[in-house]
Amino acid sequence: MTDAASNVDDTPDSRPILGITFLLIASTVFPLQDVIIKSFSGEYAVHQIVFIRGVIALPLVALLAQFDGGIFPLKLGSIWLQLLRASAAFSSYIVYYMALAAIGLAETAAITFSTPIFVTIFAMFFLGEKIGAFRWFAVMVGLAGVLVIVQPGSGVFEPAAVLALGAAISYGTSIIVTRKIGKTANGGSMTLFTIVVFIAYGAILGLVFSNIENVSPHPSLAFLYRGWIWPESGHWIYFLALGLISAIGFYCLSQAYRVAEASVVTPFEYTYLPWSILWGYVFFASLPSMSTWIGLTLIVGAGLLIVFREAVRGRKLVRRRGLGIMRQR
Template sequence: MSAIPEPKSAEPAASLERPLAGILYLLGATTIFPIQDVIIKMLSGDYAVHQVVFLRSAFALPIVLIISRFEGQLWPLKIGSWRLQLLRGLAAFASYMVYYMALATIGLAETAAITFTTPIFVTLLAVVFLGERIGLFRWLAVIIGLIGVAVIVQPGRGVFEPAAVLALLAAITYAASIIATRKLGHRTNGSTMTVVTLLIYLAAGSSLGVVFSLVDMQSPHPSFAFLFREWKWPDPRDWMLLLAIGVTSALGFFALSQAYRLAEASVVTPFEYTYMLWAVLWGWVFFGALPAFTTWIGLSMIVGAGLLIVFREVARGRRIVRRRGLGVLRQR
């Protein structure tokens, strides 16, 4: 999972001169990351989610270190605040744990659609923790986005799936990690945040592995079975799939870091929504699932709300949005 890339202060002009290249790198990232989701969904019936996160991070870390070294941002480390780094890393870990748990039960498109509400929750949390004020347009976007979630989840109906709540929780906890990133500001950079986050994933994943090896818990629900399962030694085929998860994560990090280094976030962030096209395609190709009509309606409302928030923030001249955006792919 890549981190929010921080443009180097010594080359601000260069970061604004190649928007087309930034968009192409972003499109590369949205092409790569759905492959990761497909593999994790395939493995969700046999392995524990914390084992998958641990191995994914273990495989991604050496590649990320090499990329960060190549970009010249690895040393010296710019921690900024250990407390905020820890909060950010744990929030992101929780986000992707419940995101993967949701994937075990519901489709790629439905899971991704619900988690694309992240900008909405960033907006709401910014009011509480950053003291920002929400104007009429952003309140309208928040309401539209939440209605879109209700259309997809359909609470109170017979088709309601509790795993959809996990996807919503993933959006909320990921928004918390973005708020922590905002508070870190320029005291850190993308490479440092990525390395620290991966180390937190390794520590948290191994800790959960120990806990669930000592506690006998089972559940018939696929999402919670994915959580409660003990670790086991993968077979050769699955080792290759787990390695592929780590490689796609690292390559996605590189593509994202390049995208946000070469162009302002306000330019490339809207293209993150092309992720949904791949989620729909791979969901149909690998799992024979296509989104229901109500999912398309809810997705349209969520995407519209997210874009409205991004463009409204840019129009108000918020530098944090121009540089870092409000998307959902930052730590994948």
């Protein structure tokens, strides 16, 4: 759970191989988190998982942040913008895993990787950025890819796919707010603030939805409305793993975007997708359909077009901060 972008300084030093290595480690461990949470989606509530993971991850992330330059003094900038950013990230997290309860790892991840497309659109409206014909073409290609996977109006339409799309839109909002905050905040402070918000919101949702009867058999809604239970003794190791994965992912993403240009390392975030496909097959005997393969290709192609185009144009925002997708995982 971090926004590595905010950790990037403006120094010219760049070590691309090291940055790519850190990014590849992060993109390897995060899909394992998806496997654990999807496996738990039939037993625990999504907000309980968020709460427990946050409690476990908090001291680990604090330790890494202290080791990596210190936590104090806290530098958050606008508290209201920080709260908006954390709320958008939390919404993205919740609906992403609600979608994962009903559809495959690859389908959920593929739709969510449309985030750069929505960031591009939002940047035009909220940051005043101009979008040229090339980026509009990339946006249209990416949105076409989303439609191919979601298939609205067809007989195979799965409502949970809309949740994955909502995750991409919510996370795009979080990235836009992060850009708005700019250099008034630092990465360690923002990450700790985000985790605290996740813990608080998880507890609030637990109080609200655990007392509401759910009559829907849909896995996504059951994941939301299910009451909290004390975890089985054998499951604690997996909850500890969730916190550890979060801490390792935070550290590796922070380092990746600290030591190398974002335009160099961001494309390697898409290695998340092959791992999702592999683990989906290994653990759930699920492989993407042909429409998912086509949509995934269009979405990845569009995202890479946006990143490479902005890097070629020399936009500092993308070269140093990128359009990363995994930073709130």
